[in-house]
Amino acid sequence: MGQTHYILIGGGIAGMMLAAKIVLEGSRVTLFDSGSPHSASGNAAGMFNPITGKNHLQTWRAEQLLGALEAFFETPEFQPLSKYLYKLPIYKPFNSVSEYNHGLGVRANTPELLCIEEQPLMESVFHNPIGGLKIGRSGWLDIPAFLKALRGILETHFHFRYEAARILPEHIYLSQQKIIWDSEAFFFDGLVLCQGAEQALKLLWDLPVIPNKGQGIKIEGEFEIPFILSSGIYILPLGKNRFNVGATYEWEFSHPFPDSVGLKILTEALDSVLAAPYRIIDHYAGIRPTTRDRRPLVGTHPVHRCLHVFSGFGTKGVLLSAYFSAVLWDYISGKNTFLEKEYDILRFYHKEIIPLPEGANMRSIIRLMAP
Ligand SMILES: Cc1cc2nc3c(=O)[nH]c(=O)nc-3n(C[C@H](O)[C@H](O)[C@H](O)COP(=O)(O)OP(=O)(O)OC[C@H]3O[C@@H](n4cnc5c(N)ncnc54)[C@H](O)[C@@H]3O)c2cc1C
Structure with missing residues (x-):
């Protein structure tokens, strides 16, 4: 054949x-x-994260999904592409004592993926008064x-x-x-x-792909963060004091372009997390293919x-x-x-x-x- x-x-x-x-x-x-x-x-920001949602549960099929992603980059033909894959922890500040207590519980269930930061980190750059949860086997791909x-x-x-x-x-x-x-x-x-x-x-047939619009911004400031910060929004370090920040989740939208409503949502969320000054250098939007x-x-x-x-x-x-x-x-x-x-x-x-x-x-x- x-x-x-x-x-x-x-x-x-x-x-x-x-x-x-x-x-x-x-x-x-x-x-x-x-x-x-x-x-x-x-x-897209290109993040991968084996832990999902507010309850910090393991992502659906996390082990198989991560295994396949890692195996792809280990394939000899595609190994040169691993320079676009950045392995980086994700840090989620606790917003309350109950979140801290919940963090202790989930950490006990998945100690190989999670650790607790008991003390605030880099307080001059972002707010995290009672520490946070750090997730491993995560990172981002420059898609x-x-x-x-x-x-x-x-x-x-x-x-x-x-x-x-x-x-x-x-x-x-x-x-x-x-x-x-x-x-x-x-x-x-x-x-x-x-x-x-x-x-x-x-x-x-009526295969239900539900378009979901996501907007993000790129910022720069006089600081670096050695992990992806996730606190309602993500602040993802791109190097050279630049960061990707996102994203909105919009189920109803009349056009696919970045707009002032998205910008307001992102800057308000950013201002509540970031303590250091920043400048916006880009604003973008894309449409996610989601399902119900x-x-x-x-x-x-x-x-x-x-x-x-x-x-x-x-x-x-x-x-x-x-x-x-x-x-x-x-x-x-x-x-x-x-x-x-x-x-x-x-x-x-x-x-x-x-x-x-x-x-x-x-x-x-x-x-x-x-x-
Ligand atoms: C702001 C934002 C942030 C995101 N962050 C993350 C993240 O951190 N981590 C993550 O995993 N995912 C993230 N996503 C989601 C991720 O981007 C999607 O899951 C993924 O890119 C979907 O890929 P896809 O190839 O299915 O679709 P797309 O990337 O949309 O590609 C579809 C392609 O098909 C082409 N096409 C369509 N119709 C035709 C046609 N008739 N003929 C020829 N070509 C056609 C289009 O031009 C397009 O290039 C994010 C998305 C957005 C918008």
Whole structure:
């Protein structure tokens, strides 16, 4: 059998991590990316954190997710990319004695990940009057730099082609397993939608990707912080006295751009944490692809078996994308015949399955689905 060819639509962290997995296993990938300035990956802080939420519980599948992320950067072909991965503790100041007591409890449950700072740290820089909780095995990935360098490695050493283009439904001929773009026919064994929050995911049924807008700012000041500070907002050290600060979580928004409402939320939160003066040097926004059950959207269409979905990574694209690339690829390539309901796209499948007419492209399918 010849080399199989997969087409991926979307070159954020989801599409690129999946592409890396597929080419590493010997198949060919063509990836189309429209280069949206509002993509989540282009605007993310890139943090990974094995502890989630106010109660400081372990993130869902933390061990597997961290293991997959670490394994990716240990893969010899991708090892040079580890310079974009910054391992750094996250420090969460306690806001009350009850938070301190709660911290003692959770620390006892996960001593390998957590430690307590009993004394305030760097009080001239930020407020933490009764110490805080420090989380280990955390850090951040410089996603834009990482994606650029990963693309270079894939193009140089693997069967990988990158096309800067927006694929529309009328370009996709599913029954013939081809995309026609710019007068060229691209035949595929599988087509994977990795489009983040973009609506095209709803091509075949009402797959609920809920767009969530996040705004952040970059600041500089005369100080350094040797960890990621997390206190309602995060203050992430970028080096050279610069910091990434974020982020808002906006479920309702009328445009994808940074705005004054977001800026106010961020500066008010920052002023309540930071004791040192700072200057704002950038303000940005991106759209996260979230889901209502906070689990990713990974899987294969029940009838059109060549069509796959890889999205819904919400606030955790860094932690989730390496692990789920392997999950989806193992399923597509037949190494694994089972996807768990928790993340399988079929958990949202409730509509009548529409048969695909011979020669139809995706636009005809949308017309068929119209009420
Ligand atoms: C402000 C902010 C802070 C964040 N902080 C963190 C964090 O600290 N840690 C973390 O893990 N996550 C964070 N996230 C979330 C993270 O960014 C996402 O989980 C992740 O980037 C999603 O990646 P994706 O590839 O699925 O989507 P995206 O990054 O949005 O990529 C989708 C890509 O598909 C392309 N595309 C869409 N439709 C088409 C089409 N028809 N044809 C061709 N191309 C198409 C787009 O141009 C885009 O490049 C943050 C997000 C924001 C906005």
